[in-house]
Amino acid sequence: MKYFDIAHMHASQVVLGVMRINEADKDPVRALETAFDGGINFFDNADIYGKGECETIFADALAKSSIKRDSIYIQTKVGIRPSIAFDFSKKHILEAVEGSMKRLKVDYLDALLLHRPDTLVEPEEVAEAFDALEQSGKVRTFGVSNQNPYQVELLKTAVRQPLLYNQLQFGVMHTGMVDQGILVNMNKPESVDLDGGALSYSRIHEMTIQAWSPFQYGFFDGPFVGNEKFPVLNAKLQELADKYGVTPSGIAIAWINRHPAKMQTIIGTINPSRIKEVTDASDVVLTREEWYAIYQAAGNLLP
Numbered sequence: 001m002k003y004f005d006i007a008h009m010h011a012s013q014v015v016l017g018v019m020r021i022n023e024a025d026k027d028p029v030r031a032l033e034t035a036f037d038g039g040i041n042f043f044d045n046a047d048i049y050g051k052g053e054c055e056t057i058f059a060d061a062l063a064k065s066s067i068k069r070d071s072i073y074i075q076t077k078v079g080i081r082p083s084i085a086f087d088f089s090k091k092h093i094l095e096a097v098e099g100s101m102k103r104l105k106v107d108y109l110d111a112l113l114l115h116r117p118d119t120l121v122e123p124e125e126v127a128e129a130f131d132a133l134e135q136s137g138k139v140r141t142f143g144v145s146n147q148n149p150y151q152v153e154l155l156k157t158a159v160r161q162p163l164l165y166n167q168l169q170f171g172v173m174h175t176g177m178v179d180q181g182i183l184v185n186m187n188k189p190e191s192v193d194l195d196g197g198a199l200s201y202s203r204i205h206e207m208t209i210q211a212w213s214p215f216q217y218g219f220f221d222g223p224f225v226g227n228e229k230f231p232v233l234n235a236k237l238q239e240l241a242d243k244y245g246v247t248p249s250g251i252a253i254a255w256i257n258r259h260p261a262k263m264q265t266i267i268g269t270i271n272p273s274r275i276k277e278v279t280d281a282s283d284v285v286l287t288r289e290e291w292y293a294i295y296q297a298a299g300n301l302l303p
């Protein structure tokens with residue numbers, strides 16, 4: 001497992017996201033312990049996952065597990081309100097963080113992210129909320145999710161804390177962030193810049209991209225690994241899995257981890273054997289040729 005030094009943290013490259021931890025057939029304690037034993041020390045939550053239930057289940061599982069609070073980093077996200085839409089007001093951010101901390105049973109959060117852009121955002125209000133959360137010791141680092149570089153710049157007109165993370169969908173079957181750079185200035189749909197150059201911006205400004213839903217194709221349409229809709233891709237993943245002595249799921253995550261932008265990859269499986277498949281492959285470093293071969297096997301064209 002690779003680790004990145006981010007502020008006070010020595011954070012694992014692979015993160016366990018717990019959006020699906022409330023699914024009926026899951027064993028949350030085993031999932032957390034398997035992740036931790038495999039080197040994962042960073043966990044991603046959000047106040048809206050399961051309407052708060054996922055944070056509660058995560059906290060209960062952590063308390064029952066052998067993992068100490070101070071040996072891991074806990075991140076959560078706020079700013080989506082199902083009844084309203086998006087809310088980056090000072091009042092909502094502060095109230096939402098209180099709610100999350102109560103459910104998570106923590107007296108500090110390692111990282112807080114604004115979940116999805118609120119077009120009614122007032123950067124000064126976000127700044128006041130972040131100042132209060134930092135000064136009270138409740139939140140140690142800050143970031144955003146699903147935001148483009150100009151939205152980050154807008155926040156930075158008022159926010160004083162470094163914005164250290166941007167959570168964006170990225171994976172073998174969701175490659176927009178790299179397509180636009182590979183096909184720049186060509187007359188192709190994939191040349192369209194969908195995120196304002198978030199990848200280069202993040203590298204220049206040392207923001208960690210946290211790649212979410214790395215196993216999904218489309219927008220939560222299902223996993224592509226082992227999916228008969230993608231025979232060419234799965235054959236390539238299997239070929240490399242055999243070469244490295246890991247599984248196709250492990251190779252799919254190694255593909256993200258190989259990118260030099262130092263991305264964290266947020267896996268969402270709560271199945272201990274799948275978590276282990278990923279952590280067992282976390283030291284695989286794909287060659288440049290293998291990286292581009294997977295990219296093409298996923299149906300992407302090179303110029």
Ligand SMILES: NC(=O)c1ccc[n+]([C@@H]2O[C@H](COP(=O)([O-])OP(=O)(O)OC[C@H]3O[C@@H](n4cnc5c(N)ncnc54)[C@H](OP(=O)(O)O)[C@@H]3O)[C@@H](O)[C@H]2O)c1
Pocket residue numbers: 016017018019020044045115145146167168211212213214215216222223225226249266267268269270271274
């Ligand atoms: N910022 C945002 O807007 C945003 C949006 C979505 C998600 N996220 C974060 O990203 C995390 C991951 O999202 P995700 O759960 O959609 O990611 P994912 O890792 O792409 O998908 C995991 C899901 O795929 C299933 N699955 C089936 N076959 C699989 C295989 N061979 N390998 C791996 N998984 C397989 C898993 O089931 P089993 O559990 O049974 O293995 C699980 O239901 C979330 O928990 C959340 O923290 C953030």
